[in-house]
Amino acid sequence: MNIRSKLPYIQSHIFSYMTGLANQYGAINLSQGFPNFEPSAALENFVAQALKENTAQYAPMPGLPLLREEIARKIYNTFEVTVNPDTEITIGCGATEMIFNTIAAFVWPGDEVIIIEPGYDCYRPAIDVVGGKTVVYQMPAPQFKIDWEEFASCITGKTKLIIISTPNNPTGSVMTANDMAELTKLVKGTEIIILSDEVYEHMVFDGATHESPLKYPELRERTVSVYSFGKTLHTTGWRVGYAIAPPELTTEIRKVHQNNTFSVAHPLQKAIALYLNQSDEYLQLPTFYEAKRNLFREAMAGSKFNLLPCEGSYFQLADYSAITDEDDFSFCERLIKEYGVAAIPVSRLYTSHKDDKLVRFCFAKTDETLLAAAEKLYQL
Template sequence: MPTYNYPIISKLPEVPTSIFAIMSGLATEQNALNLSQGFPNFKSDSKLIELVNQAMVNGNNQYAPMPGIFSLRKAIAQKMENLYGVSYSPETEITITAGATQAIFTVISATIKKGDEVIIFKPAYDCYEPTIELFGGKTIAVQLNPEDFTINWQEVKGLINNKTKMIIINSPHNPSGRVLSKGDMLQLEALLKNTNILLLSDEVYEHIIFDGEKHQSAALYPALAERAFITASFGKTFHNTGWKVGYCVAPSELTKEFRKIHQFNVFGVNHPTQVALAEYLKIPSNYLGLGDFYQEKRDLFLTLLKDSRFQFKPSKGTYFQLLNFKNITSESDYDFAVRLTKEQKIAGIPISVFNENKYDTKVLRFCFAKTDDTLRKAAEILCKI
């Protein structure tokens, strides 16, 4: 192949390879248990697989409508009504996306321009900051309390100015597993009331919440809902992360701007999968039972780790559990994660990569969306360390 000799000025010169790609690649290379990247290693519901297959057989194999098929948008509207008592129009306020990350990218690209400031909370999912930078915005990071991942709302208030265009929240929170409370949402609502600041609410784990907690969707709070893009993921909900199907819910004026971008970077999302999901959502128990399902896995994993040298507080949501290793080694979390993968054959994610200035709290994130057998094998390894 000929050598390319023309200079490219990178638009994201400081962005490294994703830690998920690095650790999953290392896990494959080392034949290690991969509890790093957030994907289930068990089969999805055979009924849903059959619905996708039937949709293909029935001929739903060409482009879907740009906003998504109407039956799926209608099913999402019904779900929002049932869960949060809020009415969203399937025609003008719901858009099917190629996963939640694409929805987040589209929200930011549709609204953020050079000089705009966006407040995010760290540790943060790694797609927020590069996308803000890509479109000329400036990230204003608020570091969460390292002990319990709570938000100092007075600090947030002090950061808001006339350049603040958006705040991004994520609940249940990846990577900590913390769930924002009603009190958190009321404080955020009070901060944003009578401003033009937009809200991006990343709610991909909305159905994976434990210990009787309730998901506090932005849709529940009128002064938040009126300015909120809410993003969600069917891949996370139904154990099919590789299908890359999600959605964005927002008021019509915001959706109008969202779709201007969506039509050119995706246009139509996987058609047979949309048909299947529209049918599958008709049975609420298909998603309402997820909290109990994953809580059993969390509890199994933590029970098996109770005699280990790791310290932990049970995750309140998502399918991730943080383990603190400060009593085991003084290594950096990145070095320890790499060594665990190479020597102990188990892969986790170092949390410092998601923190401001790579702040290292000696914590690794492990995914427990795995078979019980995998969790037992993982716990056996971790308890020997």
Template sequence: MNQAVPSKLPHIGTTIFTVMSALAAECGAINLSQGFPDFGTDEHLAALAYAYMKKGMNQYAPMPGIMPLRERIAAKTEALYGYSPHPETEITITSGATEALYAAIAAFVTQGDEVIVLEPCYDSYMPAIELNGGKVIGVPLIAPHFELNRVALAAAITPCTRAIIINSPHNPTGAIMSQADMLWLENLLSNTDIILISDEVYEHIIFAGTHESVLKYPRLAERSVVISSFGKTFHITGWKVGYAIAPAPLMREFRKVHQFLTFSTATPLQYAIAEYLQQPERYLEVSSFYKQKRDTFCQLMQATRFSLMPCKGTYFQLANYSAISSEPDTTFAIWLTKEIGVATVPVSVFYRLPKQEHFLRFCFAKTDETLERAVERLAKL
């Protein structure tokens, strides 16, 4: 071909997570950038996966996921949120939350539809909306505590609004939606056909109160696709097993996309997770595990000049560095990786139009030893 291939996403490059992880590896920096644990998963869970492989569970799973896993998710959802999705028609196992997000957006967003995202937001939302002909409408959360901007969200709704994407606990800020936010949202959306896509991948990593799942609110649940991921809950981000819950009419459309996106998700991994979920303490104890990590990290960071924001959920800690530098956050993050040897993610990349607020995101899903070594370096600043 003589001409450049026209890009469907001309302004998108390699994600910042890949860039920062590659830079960290190149510079031998401690990687607190990408959101994955540097410790292993439970050996019992790994053994289950191997056992199911040896048992011969190695062919395609059913398109919506294996029934035992869907049944366990239904039971967990009922126990935690008082909502009982039908395993047959209202739950689909996906190849991570990323696939579920894409399938939900592709199923419901058509040319010219507006989709509201609350910025800063996880990086897959906006490209998925654009690839499906939708228009991204960004509504910023209110810094520095990143609360929902109710006035701005209500004002952003138009007759073209097809969907709103929310995420609580929130990556990258660690903020959470309150019960009052959810009740307000329920009223805002009543008498509309707007679909709510609720990214709840950090549902089991919450430090302040309980998780306000959309599924606790019947008038929201009836219009929502709720998405979660076992990667975050069981320290298995590389397994890429997630799921979506939605009322049957929405799920029917969701599955039409899912079946051609991946068709189905790794069979032995689904069986392993299904068996593991038989013990609720496996997911119920995750919050206290990460709370300890968060507290250790925050305690260590007192020896630095970073100013930490409240972290109410997720395994990310937001830190303001204005006392150290006035450089833009991307410049500062690259400098920090190369010169100090600690990789982070600059928060401006989670916005459509980068903001300059001097925040970095640190991932504390790391061993205490990794966190100690990183903070030792940061304390020199």
């Protein structure tokens, strides 16, 4: 058969490849972004409880009402913003599904979508699948901040969607209140929709505050904000995320969701709802992950790696140019094979594969793992 691929540039997934190579060589995996520790025992107990409570059949398509109510309470506690659990919250199979659903719901062939790079690598494929045109804005290294005058030049009459991410994966940079003000100016009076990827919302450090478009009325009316219980509750394998959007946007997103996954695992939704009703442990995440960031940075101090600032997320970028002139992909392969530590080459998170000689380490690991990895990296 003569198959014409919609995604001809995708050969292998960089996260799967580096994790597979790490497993093959028995390396410490600081590449793929998942914790190597267990979630709360109380949460796991709620899963066991939920499995016995008539949860073997489909949950409602928009998500379990109990969970949507707990999310609404969580949003109010976090942002002091009221959302309607019936008309503004949809539970999806991870944040990635909700990102795809949003793009599929609103982007028509020929529409332009602005993405910010380096960034999560699911945005462009989703745009391409539905026939949209990706417009890339590159944040300059090593600060990785948005120059809004330059960004404005990306907007045309065909711009349908702008995708933002804060805290950003992989750079760890965060958007500020000023960034939100500048974004508000750019989209005022337009039909542009904002897709806000906020899966690392509770990982903002050094006393800073997470800035969500939900907090800004002029942005909220045009924004789909996407979140991940996988990141917040250390349960990436459960694949439970959610989107918050005004009712008119939610209606269209649910049409895609209904014909995509329809609904998410019923017992997991119920367990998370029960857990949120009794625990606000997620509020401790900034302190928890800031300590891990500091531990890793202190352990790497004096090495030949130059660690860039990390304002949020659970990723640390490192400049290795003092070690070798190798391209970042080759360097990451050698890190695994010769030194026993896996990282992600940041060039693979650019459409252009721009190589700034940077690698991404994930510090969502036990302290013992981080110290062991730092000891190995010190050998370079």
